[in-house]
Amino acid sequence: MTRHLLKKLPSALLVLFLASFLIFAILRLVPGDPADLLAGPDASQASVAAIRDQLGMDEPLLTQYATWIGDLLRGDPGPSYAIGGEVSDLIGDGLGATVELTLGALFFTVALALLFGVLGATSRRGPVRAAVRALTTAALAVPPFVTGVLLVLVFAVGLRVLPAGGRIGLFDAPDLELQYLLLPALCLALPSAAVLGRYLGDGLERALAEDYVRTATAAGVAPRRLLWRHALPNALPPVVTLLGMQVGHLLGGAVLVEAIFAWPGLGQLAEQALTRRDYPVVQDLLLLLVAVFVLVQLLTDLLYALLDPRIRWE
């Protein structure tokens, strides 16, 4: 396992390096710079120039890049340009919220995907199948930003059982926080759950038709056990790979959901930082997301090997 990780390390680092370069370069290509925004709506060129100077934006690009990477390697990302505060604090806060949301969404994704998949694959009864199909289709067909607004309208405005948005912090009040988390996590999870559920259902159907399930059936193993113990582990590996890719989506794709639920996560931070051209924040944040994605990929590889014993010996 460690060997596997070590083997993948250089190329992971390469991805990170390339990513840092790309991020830096693309950001400079984007028109508008932080100084303009910092100067405010009615600024004069003089104000802009003063601010550019203050931010060190007059330096050559390579120097700026080197400074950035140097600061990062020293573990001190420095202050943000536009948003205010230290980059590490900003990202730290956002990361907490995002991880919480992602985990919540992951939970729902897995739970719903299992539900959709298992019901879809095993139910012989027409109505149940139809209901599952209708649900998955609805989850696929209604865009998340509409789902989000609808969820809020129903549960927060109409029924008033859940808060409309915002976040307290898991450690301040866990019981309340869970209620804050419920809607955004659900909203974020629905499309992924529908896709994964469909793949899982397919995989289960396929696995249930395999010879080894026949073997177990012939030995008198109960249907429930056939499903969970024999078919599921075989249907899981491709779903896990997909889930790994979805984690990337959940992490970065949360921009919309975070906005709808006023969830102060990385997605919001990224959008804000980008619209305000807060170079350090955007750069560090994107690099972090890339790193997390790469890590998640490595982890799914490992998980995959755990699920399928044949892979271990390769």
Added chain:
Amino acid sequence: RSAVSAQEGAAAAGPKRGGKLTIGINQDFTPALLYTQSGESFQNRLIYNTLIRYDDQLKPHPELATSWEYAADGKSITLTLRDDVTYHDGRKFTADDVVFAVENLKKPERSAQLAATARTVTGFEKRGEHELVLKLAHPVSNLFDLFEFMIITDRHTVDEAVKGTKLNGTGPFRFKEWRPGTALTLTRNDTYWIPDRPYLDSVELRLYTQPDALLSALRSGQVHLSYQVSGKHLATLQSNANFTIKKYNTGNGAVYVGASVHEAPADSREFRQAVAWAVDRDRVVKQALGGYGLASAAPWPRSSPAYSEANRTHYTHDPGKARQLLKASGVPTKHTLPLGHPTTPLHTSIAEIVQYDLQQIGIRTELQPSDPASFQKKLISGTMPTLWINGHGFAQVQPATLAVSAYPFNEAKNTSGYGSDAYTEAVQDAWRHKDPTGAKALARYQKISDLLLDEAFIVDLAVQSAVQVAAKELHGPRLTKFSYLDLDDAYLV
């Protein structure tokens, strides 16, 4: 425990004194813009004070300055300051703090819109700790705008202030915490110089970047107060008995069509006037602003000294006249013109309306949306497309401020690239007089209005009203002329 009732309980149980007020904002607090008037300056009057306070008629009332004496020649003003004021950290407020405040605003990196006015202050003469004479280079008609605008911050911690780590002021609330992207939290200043004020224990400015999220937060009772619900969203709240909606008719901004006067065909005045006749301002107010605004051809809100009904209705929706003018001007209309606008929903709607109206008189345009940052870049560097849609502020105070401080109208350098001796003269004339009111002053203002309307390099569409949406249980919030929030007298029941 329910997250919903926990929050409602806190709000409902509050007696007259106490309680926590949550304000919904749509732009995060930006410490770097602390000295600039931006879309989010609510905390300025919560943490800090200003020297004076304008009433609706722009008459100054004492705040940190108890009285003032503007010299007859307009070259100096003597301020008497309160002597019972301390900063949150316990330090006494003195004349030096005012000196610092003025000097601070002059710095370009502070980007203060009233920097021009601040720069007319060329000297200080302290008379004791609480009396100060400001020497002026020349008389200015908007001196009190500066005093309304300029927050008195702690001169020793200004670097921390613009980083948002320490905000030390004399205001009713102390800075507690700022979580970027989430909220700015303030607690009651128990040693506020107005006795028994404020009523509220704490204030939170919570960020909702998505208008729908802000609306939901209000409707679900999570947020008590907001000034940033868009007109479109307000319709949903109008029938809701839990809210009071208050429209400030002083106006806190305006939307306009700008024209680059060096780009054909906008270099033709007739063309620009045709545009001014072509747009349907009432529709802009109704459909884009949700009815919360005043259709107006001139930038002035009703409360402005420069306001007149004639100015407001100088241009009305008259496509016939517009076509006629266009024809008379002889500019070709076969080219499609770029019409820039920021990607915000409001400006997009307005751009769509304007585009359609222009099409009716035969001017074809293509919308060129830019995200706010790129738009800002173009705005400042003066590289705007032939026509564009945007908003401006600073018409709600002394008219001279608009022409000196608001970039679109700046006589020396503006986005449109417009400049003329007449305009420069009119603006300087209006600014360099001591008296902001009176018949003579009005005549000077009218000259500016006439020029603006006739040249039409900025075609104003509508004056936006600040709209305050407050939960029923909240009483007494007030917005200053520069959209600073004043909660001195606010309380929750």
Added chain:
Amino acid sequence: MTPPPTPPLLDVRGLSVDFPVPDGRTVHAVRDVSFTLRRGETLAVVGESGSGKSTTALALTRMLPGAGRITAGSVRLDGTELTTAGEQELRAVRGARIGMVFQDPMTSLNPVLSVRAQLDDVLRAHGGGNRAARRARAEELLGLVGVPNPRRRLDDHPHQFSGGQRQRVLIAMALANEPDVLLADEPTTALDATVQEQILSLVTRLNEETGTALVLITHNMGVVARTCERVLVMYGGSVVEDGPTARVLTRPRHPYTGGLLAAVPRLSSPSGTRLTGIPGAPPDLSLPLAGCAFAARCGFADAECGTGRPVLGDSEGGHLVACRHPDEVAADGSQRHGAPPRTPLLNLPQTPSGGTPCRGLNGPPAAGDLNGLDEGPDGAPVLAASGLRKEFRGRRPFVAVDGVSLRLHEGETLGLVGESGSGKSTLARLLAHAHPADAGTIALRGEDVTRPSREVQLVFQDPYASLNPRMTVGDIIGEPLLVHGLQPERTARRARVAELLELVGLDAAAADRLPRAFSGGQRQRIGIARALAPEPSVLICDEPVSALDVSVQAQIVNLLSDLQGDLGLALLFIAHDLAVVRQVSHRVAVMHRGRIVETGPADEVCERPQDPYTQALLAAAPDPVPAAAPSVHAA
């Protein structure tokens, strides 16, 4: 009919099974099958591929795949009706009273669960006691089926077991709950003779010790003779003959059985003996049956056979047959198929092209130089390999082929036998350059070759996998013609493909169909046609007959020898069945653990084996002569 001494344990009456297929027809896979099974009895089921053997077995416990359903009949287990039983009841029967061993050990075990988990699950499905008890029992079972070191192997996963071991794990699972009946569907097809022998003795021992009744489905008559008291012959979905093994195998009374037996190769037959197939094709099971299903291929058929359905009857000491002319058949054996009786192959090349007499056929026995150059006929070989080595790298590196040298002459057949996993296929692939070799050289007519060559072609072990499922048979066979520039022109190529198809006995119309529309035997022939397309001089056939029933096997083997005669091919023929190998080959090489342990003229090796492994292999091969059967019920 003699009344059975004890009431039957399993009583099957008039069982019929239909499969609706996607194109709208219905396949009547099993038609009106009846038989009984007594406690402790051993019953073999033989018959042509596709005759409904597996389907019958599956139908007993209602395990039919897909849309298959029982349309008529009853299955009684100790008087309990199974065809109408509820799921719950069935589950109590499956595994506990009827254990089943499926045909394919590769896919019948769950790849992600350890063997322990799978055994455990089976035990726990029928009580099986607490964790510790189940654990102990699992270990005991694994030991029982002869897997060495059971305690350690329990935690291994199926991919860590060899094919034979997997087969034994499956048997252990079927036996876990000590069922009354064990249904074993071709449990030894993929195994070499020694492993096959192990498994058969295990099953026999269980039958003797625990009284488990056995139903054994197989193609191998030797296995039938070795293991079973009674035999059931199926054809076209029906039982055509049912009787004591000794009688059925020696005096078949159904013409199909006669044909089947005639097609069985015998280890005692010398090299060059031609196999006898049954001409004609099996019936279309989707058509309604009028008369005898075998009538179209039967030499004894008369007009009546085509109309009236023969019933299973005419008991003679428990020997039932469904034929109108049983006595003629019994008297005549298999003589009426149009094929000549066993005669030496006429076209066996007497000399390799050079003219030197083939030592392989009539030379002295080989000397002991086993891993050196293999001593074929003198003269220049077409293909000469020396020092071939192949190692599969991975966590546990494995040397599959270890220093193998061999020569192949024009017009010569070299038979290659050896246990499963001994590296036969790997060697074949090396020779055809399907894999690069790690060491050694391969020379074609004296010149070293390092890339796949037109002259050396390979018929793959698994015919289905080696055919592109997305290409028509015509395109598949035409591909080598095209890429070697033999027939660049389209219509000419089509004509050549049709020729090749006919050469291997397929209809030219097959060119437009996809591989999945063919039976196993037909696919094997498509593979041969493709290999012949580039006009090779060396043809390597990797187990071309292992999975086929004996009559189809006879067809293919004969086809190959005919081609060799016509085209002067050099053949490398890989097979498990020593009898087949002996009959088709001039020389035989025996492989064991990646090395060639013995080589020599076919008859010599088979009659006077030198290497202990070869001796073991030969000793384990069951002879289809029923006299060798352990116990024959006296009639």
Added chain:
Amino acid sequence: MTTPSPVLPRKPRVRKRGSSHPYVAALTSTRARIGLTLIGLVVLAGLLAPLLASHSPTAQSGQALAGPGSPGHLLGTDDLGRDLLSRVLYGIRTDLAVIALAVPLGAILGCAFALLATAHPALDTVVQRAFDLVLAFPGLILALTITAVLGPGRLPVIIVIALAEVPVFGRQLRAGILVQRTREYAVAARVGGTGRARLVLRHILPNCADPLVVQIAVSLTVAVFLEGAMSFLGVGVRPPEPTLGGILNQALPYLAQSPSFAAGPLLAVTFLVLGLSLLAEALNREIRR
């Protein structure tokens, strides 16, 4: 002498299904027919928009936010007084134009990269890392960035969607090729003399195509959303051109007040997604048998 070899049991019959290409068989199943009908309806609505729409999609009547069924406006009007039916019809048209270009573009690029990757192990590493890189960038952030660079319009939307699809297709095809390459039939073709390029293009690709065909249906769905999400963030297709996502976004403030505003585009999206997923399912099923 010849063995009496059996002839082919029966001539190939004319079959109802099954003998035809599996895709054709899949497309004629009930499931696929319903799917195709739904898609067809939406596509037709988009194609025939100029004929079906009674108003220009950008014409602004004075009457804003009219409910459905108001005179002259079957679905009512939007907040700027434009006919909703026309906007939805033209919105479909825009969406179709964008995704019908973007998804195949992404698919083709992805496949090209996959082919490149399987040509050499070194190239494989490069391409794989490039895919990682694209996958790692959060989609909407990418959208924001690209739009910021290029300015809003159709082009960035197409680029963003295509870019998002490249690794999706690329990875699947690469995995497919790597698996298929070791399959026995590929080895057989090699032994038969088939060259490297021909092996991949003629033999292996057709066997990898199935998941890709299904993926196209899935990707088309995802593309509709991505477009919508971009509109939602204000970086979508340039106004006043209607898109389904844009109209939905525009309707959000009025969800409580006039829910019918959102109904039109939502219905169109639902039809499209439902149709595509039915189609994907039908293909999946047929391919698997």
